[in-house]
Amino acid sequence: MPVHDIGKSIMKATLKLVQKKHSWNKTWSWDYPMMTKTTSRLHLPVDAVDVVDALLIKSPL
Secondary structure (H helix, E strand, O other), X not given: OOHHHHHHHXXXXXXXXXXXXXXHHHOOOOHHHHHHHHHHHOOOHHHXXXXXXXXXXXXXX
């Protein structure tokens, strides 16, 4: 298995974990670009849209 495939499988597993466990109401400004860049690199456009949708939720503050 090429090294770049191993990196992408780890990246995808990490992305799925973050999507499941991340506290979106306690995000930092770099969370959204990092998530959308990751989904783009993994060719997951639907997940990128989900990240943008999360950005548009009303903040509890």
